[in-house]
Amino acid sequence: YPITAPDDISQCVAATTGVQDPDNAVRGVACCPPASSTAPKPYVLPQFSTLRIRPPAQRLTPEYVEKYKSAIAAMKALPDDHPHSWKQQGKIHCAYCNGAYNQGMNGRSDLEIQVHNSSLFFPFHRWYLYFYERILGKLINDQTFALPYWNWDTPTGMMLPAMFEDPGPNGNPRTNPLFDPFRNVGHLPPTILDLQYRGTESGLNCVDQINTNLSTMYNQMVNLSTDDFFGTNPDPDIASRPGPIESGAHTAVHIWVGNPRMPNREDLGNFYSAGYDPAFYVHHGNVDRMWQIWRDLSPSNVDPSNTDWLNASYVFYDENEELVRVYNKDCVDIKKMGYDFERSRIPWIQSRP
Numbered sequence: 070y071p072i073t074a075p076d077d078i079s080q081c082v083a084a085t086t087g088v089q090d091p092d093n094a095v096r097g098v099a100c101c102p103p104a105s106s107t108a109p110k111p112y113v114l115p116q117f118s119t120l121r122i123r124p125p126a127q128r129l130t131p132e133y134v135e136k137y138k139s140a141i142a143a144m145k146a147l148p149d150d151h152p153h154s155w156k157q158q159g160k161i162h163c164a165y166c167n168g169a170y171n172q173g174m175n176g177r178s179d180l181e182i183q184v185h186n187s188s189l190f191f192p193f194h195r196w197y198l199y200f201y202e203r204i205l206g207k208l209i210n211d212q213t214f215a216l217p218y219w220n221w222d223t224p225t226g227m228m229l230p231a232m233f234e235d236p237g238p239n240g241n242p243r244t245n246p247l248f249d250p251f252r253n254v255g256h257l258p259p260t261i262l263d264l265q266y267r268g269t270e271s272g273l274n275c276v277d278q279i280n281t282n283l284s285t286m287y288n289q290m291v292n293l294s295t296d297d298f299f300g301t302n303p304d305p306d307i308a309s310r311p312g313p314i315e316s317g318a319h320t321a322v323h324i325w326v327g328n329p330r331m332p333n334r335e336d337l338g339n340f341y342s343a344g345y346d347p348a349f350y351v352h353h354g355n356v357d358r359m360w361q362i363w364r365d366l367s368p369s370n371v372d373p374s375n376t377d378w379l380n381a382s383y384v385f386y387d388e389n390e391e392l393v394r395v396y397n398k399d400c401v402d403i404k405k406m407g408y409d410f411e412r413s414r415i416p417w418i419q420s421r422p
């Protein structure tokens with residue numbers, strides 16, 4: 070069976086899995102979407118005239134940072150129950166990752182939907198960012214708005230982008246819409262990121278840390294078959310396997326940014342809370358870029374072609390507040406989806422360990 074989010078989103082239940090300390094879950098485990106009076110419509114990729122070009126966060130102009138901040142501020146200003154609000158967008162991650170939906174529609178009520186640790190990882194997050202980007206663009210009335218990506222695979226990008234912590238004109242970071250109170254204060258810029266982080270500081274000096282990160286990237290991107298890169302399909306009977314970017318660099322960044330003093334390592338350190346930190350979407354912008362780069366590395370690097378993968382589907386509110394169903398098979402061509410990435414060098418290609 071392809072994984073299928075239910076047509077009736079009211080079947081969603083509060084998050085049940087993966088929150089170690091639910092009584093102290095500061096973001097709340099009630100992560101179902103706002104109700105809809107209609108069933109999701111099959112989504113058709115819209116026509117467009119200009120590609121949205123996603124820029125690397127460390128090269129944004131001050132004007133771009135301001136534009137991005139004003140979009141996030143507009144999202145945060147919406148009432149909580151609006152499908153485009155910061156809170157509802159944050160909840161989506163919890164709903165798809167912490168047991169809020171099951172596979173009842175496909176006769177598998179024992180199988181909860183989990184978009185991690187499997188081949189659903191890249192396509193689910195691509196769709197999630199796709200709508201998030203379009204919603205932000207709509208909020209600032211800019212049809213070409215493109216989400217920045219956190220370019221953590223190149224030395225100049227190996228720290229939390231400064232805009233997330235900048236204190237703003239009056240010196241109070243809480244007035245910066247990109248600020249999140251639940252981050253590891255030991256890892257603020259200019260601390261160099263550790264792409265193998267699992268909770269313990271590496272102790273490496275910055276030159277060695279950068280070189281280690283580049284070899285990590287090489288290992289997780291080069292000479293991987295389709296199955297190795299994507300991981301395996303979810304399976305009710307055996308544990309699926311994640312690809313190396315998901316389990317490696319991607320998870321390391323989550324744990325590295327999340328606050329270890331919070332009961333559930335909020336925000337980025339837990340599935341249920343990760344979507345509340347604006348840095349999540351910029352982090353996943355680079356994860357999404359890795360999918361594209363992997364494909365461009367070799368003609369033999371092709372997407373999965375099995376029907377369970379192609380027909381897996383999720384339900385989102387689009388930028389017009391319309392409930393829509395989207396399929397993996399419709400997210401394999403980013404230019405058809407209306408965006409591309411501004412090029413950035415991939416120095417790790419020379420970093421064979």
Ligand code: C2O
Binds near residue numbers: 194323
């Ligand atoms: Cu859905 Cu970065 O995880």
